[in-house]
Amino acid sequence: MSLLKLDNLETYLGQYHILQGVSMSVEEGSITVLFGRNGAGKTTTLRTIMGFNPSTTGSVHYHDQKISGIPTHLISRKGIGYVPENQGMFSALTVEETLNLAKAKSTGETEEKMEWMLELFPDLKKFWSKKSGLLSGGQKQMLAIARAYINGDGLLLIDEPSKGLSPIMVEKLMESILKMKEKTTILLVEQNFLMASEIGDYFYIMDDGKIVHDGCMQDLKEDKETCQKYLGIA
């Protein structure tokens, strides 16, 4: 079943026509990866879903309900968690304060969600009283994902979590994201093809604001021509 459906989105940033008829769907319980070169429009797609950069035409449906055209805080309240590329942390808050704030803003089984995040990311427990601004890049990313999951466990939109992290940290993070599939659906923007293709079920490739390819991840792994043309992988 399709949990999230984007239909023919056209989004402008100022005078620039960024998303040019983007349609895609995310299956419930899957990891769907959105690939594409720098500037292809991946971040804008996530920001359009969240209502930060609304589209001028087209629609976004979540659980068959139209969410395009409503304010971001109401979209988030429907259970969609967003992890932006820069993580959007308040660096003066500790891990504890950050997660408690997410808990306070959330409804449902917040205690269980918090416990599961601490089990999945033990570093967060270890650095419980540390200010988030002082965490390592990987730990900040874990905190951002945990916060988003506590806020909205129906769907997580994660923007390039591997950016700037060491290969070992990327591997650890991808394993955790894969485990999160047990309890949530994930739309992941990634440029790290090797890692993302290991954990993704489905993929979309964007180029110049349009979806140019989509399908099962297994098929993409075998499609050397597409990988080379759009993802720069030999």
Ligand SMILES: Nc1ncnc2c1ncn2[C@@H]1O[C@H](COP(=O)(O)OP(=O)(O)OP(=O)(O)O)[C@@H](O)[C@H]1O
């Ligand atoms: N505020 C803005 N005003 C005008 N153009 C913008 C603005 N922000 C981004 N763009 C342009 O929109 C296009 C899409 O950007 P977007 O960040 O969505 O791409 P991306 O695929 O996520 O790339 P990256 O991996 O570099 O983040 C790019 O050409 C970018 O230069």
